[in-house]
Amino acid sequence: xxxxxxxxxxxxxxxxxxxxxxxxxxxxxxxxxxxxxxxxxxxxxxxxxxxxxxxxxxxxxxxxxxxxxxxxxxxxxxxxxxxxxxxxxxxxxxxxxxxxxxxxxxxxxxxxxxxxxxxxxxxxxxxxxxxxxxxxxxxxxxxxxxxxxxxxxxxxxxxxxxxxxxxxxxxxxxxxxxxxxxxxxxxxxxxxxxx
Amino acid sequence: xxxxxxxxxxxxxxxxxxxxxxxxxxxxxxxxxxxxxxxxxxxxxxxxxxxxxxxxxxxxxxxxxxxxxxxxxxxxxxxxxxxxxxxxxxxxxxxxxxxxxxxxxxxxxxxxxxxxxxxxxxxxxxxxxxxxxxxxxxxxxxxxxxxxxxxxxxxxxxxxxxxxxxxxxxxxxxxxxxxxxxxxxxxxxxxxxxxxxxxxxxxxxxxxxxxxxxxxxxxxxxxxxxxxxxxxxx
Numbered sequence: 047x048x049x050x051x052x053x054x055x056x057x058x059x060x061x062x063x064x065x066x067x068x069x070x071x072x073x074x075x076x077x078x079x080x081x082x083x084x085x086x087x088x089x090x091x092x093x094x095x096x097x098x099x100x101x102x103x104x105x106x107x108x109x110x111x112x113x114x115x116x117x118x119x120x121x122x123x124x125x126x127x128x129x130x131x132x133x134x135x136x137x138x139x140x141x142x143x144x145x146x147x148x149x150x151x152x153x154x155x156x157x158x159x160x161x162x163x164x165x166x167x168x169x170x171x172x173x174x175x176x177x178x179x180x181x182x183x184x185x186x187x188x189x190x191x192x193x194x195x196x197x198x199x200x201x202x203x204x205x206x207x208x209x210x211x212x213x214x215x216x217x218x219x220x221x222x223x224x225x226x227x228x229x230x231x232x233x234x235x236x237x238x239x240x241x
Numbered sequence: 242x243x244x245x246x247x248x249x250x251x252x253x254x255x256x257x258x259x260x261x262x263x264x265x266x267x268x269x270x271x272x273x274x275x276x277x278x279x280x281x282x283x284x285x286x287x288x289x290x291x292x293x294x295x296x297x298x299x300x301x302x303x304x305x306x307x308x309x310x311x312x313x314x315x316x317x318x319x320x321x322x323x324x325x326x327x328x329x330x331x332x333x334x335x336x337x338x339x340x341x342x343x344x345x346x347x348x349x350x351x352x353x354x355x356x357x358x359x360x361x362x363x364x365x366x367x368x369x370x371x372x373x374x375x376x377x378x379x380x381x382x383x384x385x386x387x388x389x390x391x392x393x394x395x396x397x398x399x400x401x402x403x404x405x406x407x408x409x410x411x412x413x414x415x416x417x418x419x420x421x422x423x424x425x426x427x428x429x430x431x432x433x434x435x436x437x438x439x440x441x442x443x444x445x446x447x448x449x450x451x452x453x454x455x456x457x458x459x460x461x462x463x464x465x466x467x468x469x470x471x472x473x474x475x
Contacts, residue, residue: 053330098396098414121396122361124420125329127413159466163459204334206369213423217416217460 047089047114050128055079059199065234066195069188073195082132085139086112100131103138103145110139124210126196130189130218137185146185151178152223163220180224182231190218194235311337313348320352320370324363338370346371350383353421358390358399365420372428381445387425388453388461393418419460426453426461430468447472 059073071077092113094102100117103109112135118128138145155163155173162171172178179186196203197212222228311319316338323331341349353367368387375381393399396418416423429446437443450472453465 049327053328056330100413117396121414121417122359122363123413123417124362124365125327127417131413157463157466159463159470161459161463161466163463202330204330204332206334206366207330209369209427210329213427214413214416217413 047118047128047132050125050132051079051082053125054082054129056202057196057200058202059195060201061199063191063195063198063234065182065191065230069183069191073199078133078192082136085136086110088112089114091115100128101135103135105138105141105145109141109145112136112139124206124214126193126207126210127214130193130214133192134185134189137188143183146179146183148176148184148186149178149180149223150174150176151221155223157220178221178223180222180227182222182227182234186218186221187227187231190215190222191231191235193218198235313342313344316341316345317348317352320349320367324366327362329362329366334366334370339373341371341374346374346380346383353387358393359396361393361396361417361420365424368421368424368428372424372431375428375432375442375446378442378445381442381449384425384428385449385452388422388449388456388465390422392458415460419458422453422456422458422461423464426450426464426468430471433468433472 055075055078057073057075057078062071062073066073070081087110088108089112092102092104092115093099094104094113094115096102098117099115100121100123101115102113103111104113107113112132118131123131140146151163151172151174153173155171155178157163162173181187182191193211193215197208197215200208200211203211219228219231222231319333319337323333338345349367349371353364353371356364356367358364368384371380372384375384391399395401396414429450432446433443433450437446447469450465450468453461454469456462456465
């Protein structure tokens with residue numbers, strides 16, 4: 047994780063989307079580290095109550111403490127995906143926003159082609175589960191905005207990092223279910239003005 | 242009278258001799274000065290009190306060294322080093338794998354098949370590198386094989402029974418479990434976006450995406466459908 051945070055700390059962006067500016071500031075390594083340090087005061091090892099989890103925040107055990115599981119090392123995630131999880135969880139430390147709790151995914155919960163969105167493991171649909179957000183500023187929204195900005199504007203990232211950032215950001219976007227939030231993110235990052 | 246004339250003649254001869262001598266001296270100085278003006282631009286260097294240092298020899302300008310060809314074995318070794326570091330931002334990924342020869346591609350494909358299936362980022366990175374240089378039907382055969390691999394159910398053992406999850410803390414997992422396939426499709430997406438002039442390769446690519454759209458792997462199927470939508474094939 048230290049190596050991953052060192053990597054995040056080196057990021058230099060050539061531009062910044064307005065929502066990113068609002069949440070983090072500029073696309074810039076030190077800005078990201080400052081964001082993280084301001085929220086996460088301690089890191090511990092835990093299983094997070096889920097054999098597939100990589101990291102979590104358990105508010106009843108301290109809202110500013112992030113728990114990392116062994117899967118962080120064991121699972122073979124791309125580096126930007128590991129970083130995304132860390133920043134997703136860091137948003138959950140914010141007590142003054144109710145830890146940015148998730149919303150239940152709608153029923154039915156389909157992709158734009160009309161197919162149910164489901165877990166690759168169990169085949170269980172995400173419909174009705176607390177795995178969605180209704181705002182661009184929650185854990186899913188903020189981390190996808192971070193990654194999409196890295197994908198578009200990182201000036202010193204490899205093409206693989208930028209490609210990965212785009213892939214994971216696009217995947218997380220399906221978790222935003224409020225039409226206004228979707229429109230705001232599309233306007234911020236998916237409109238032609240940034241292409 | 243004769244004696245006077247003799248003295249006078251001697252006197253005249255001496256005068257002429259002196260005149261000739263003086264003239265010759267003056268002419269010598271004139272030649273010397275005109276010669277100096279014509280050939281010397283800088284004043285003469287003062288006598289040096291230091292030991293004379295030999296002037297540096299001009300350094301011949303060497304031609305830029307040609308890039309040393311890196312063998313396929315060395316390329317795979319380099320990739321192994323990068324993957325072991327878990328640093329996806331290693332700039333060599335952008336610089337050392339751009340012009341892959343057929344031997345390089347074969348070596349990387351072997352590396353892919355030798356890796357455990359659970360090495361998802363490692364295998365996906367290899368697909369990414371190979372997918373950047375699609376230039377033949379053979380390249381697409383490899384990409385097709387990747388997209389048709391069975392679903393990886395579990396990070397510790399792809400063949401194990403799928404684990405249940407809480408759907409939130411595992412948000413990135415769906416994509417990572419299908420990462421080699423996602424990279425294969427991403428490669429095809431990029432290839433198709435270049436509007437390839439080779440009709441056969443384009444059709445072969447679209448067929449792979451079309452097949453992937455019916456994959457049992459939800460992530461693969463969804464991504465393939467998006468690519469078909471973008472390319473106006475759906």
